[in-house]
Amino acid sequence: SAVISQKPSRDICQRGTSLTIQCQVDSQVTMMFWYRQQPGQSLTLIATANQGSEATYESGFVIDKFPISRPNLTFSTLTVSNMSPEDSSIYLCSVEGSGTSTDTQYFGPGTRLTVL
Amino acid sequence: AQSVSQHNHHVILSEAASLELGCNYSYGGTVNLFWYVQYPGQHLQLLLKYFSGDPLVKGIKGFEAEFIKSKFSFNLRKPSVQWSDTAEYFCAVTRFSGGYNKLIFGAGTRLAVHP
Numbered sequence: 560s561a562v563i564s565q566k567p568s569r570d571i572c573q574r575g576t577s578l579t580i581q582c583q584v585d586s587q588v589t590m591m592f593w594y595r596q597q598p599g600q601s602l603t604l605i606a607t608a609n610q611g612s613e614a615t616y617e618s619g620f621v622i623d624k625f626p627i628s629r630p631n632l633t634f635s636t637l638t639v640s641n642m643s644p645e646d647s648s649i650y651l652c653s654v655e656g657s658g659t660s661t662d663t664q665y666f667g668p669g670t671r672l673t674v675l
Numbered sequence: 676a677q678s679v680s681q682h683n684h685h686v687i688l689s690e691a692a693s694l695e696l697g698c699n700y701s702y703g704g705t706v707n708l709f710w711y712v713q714y715p716g717q718h719l720q721l722l723l724k725y726f727s728g729d730p731l732v733k734g735i736k737g738f739e740a741e742f743i744k745s746k747f748s749f750n751l752r753k754p755s756v757q758w759s760d761t762a763e764y765f766c767a768v769t770r771f772s773g774g775y776n777k778l779i780f781g782a783g784t785r786l787a788v789h790p
Contacts, residue, residue: 601780662707666719
């Protein structure tokens with residue numbers, strides 16, 4: 560499986576500011592995904608990022624709030640804009656496996672965000 | 676809408692006890708099924724998966740899961756748990772939409788194993 564890293568691992572931010580989370584993969588992947596895990600809850604897909612095209616957002620998530628970049632096949636960023644305390648969550652990126660594992664997603668370590 | 680239900684939110688067991696975590700999904704088509712585990716302080720890891728074939732699949736660390744199509748279930752089992760199995764367990768189903776597979780997660784089950 561791919562090795563996925565995320566930066567920062569955690570941050571504490573003030574209301575109204577923005578934070579950009581980076582996701583780096585050690586191999587080229589077509590699909591990258593961004594998830595949110597709110598405190599005590601399960602993972603919810605925010606959007607899917609395919610290199611060379613606009614990200615596709617799930618219901619309840621919009622580009623103005625969560626802009627995503629996907630400049631190449633190993634890197635993506637998610638920005639959480641104009642943050643409020645309700646945005647306090649763990650944000651995770653994932654990628655599809657390669658070869659016979661393209662239907663399996665592998666996850667990064669997550670970014671724990673606290674908004675004050 | 677497709678959903679995944681995990682019946683137990685918190686499970687407490689003693690070491691050597693048997694484990695079964697329930698998972699049901701609501702989708703009538705072909706599904707890929709997964710169990711992921713998140714150990715304390717660690718990231719989400721794949722425990723096992725089912726795509727097709729033998730409905731009894733074996734994963735890492737002695738875990739197995741059985742796909743029962745008629746019951747829309749994919750329960751996770753381990754005959755004898757260890758303290759190191761303390762973690763949160765997530766069942767997930769893929770839904771093919773927009774040209775790719777999207778993972779739908781259950782709410783998760785927190786397992787605490789006491790020595």
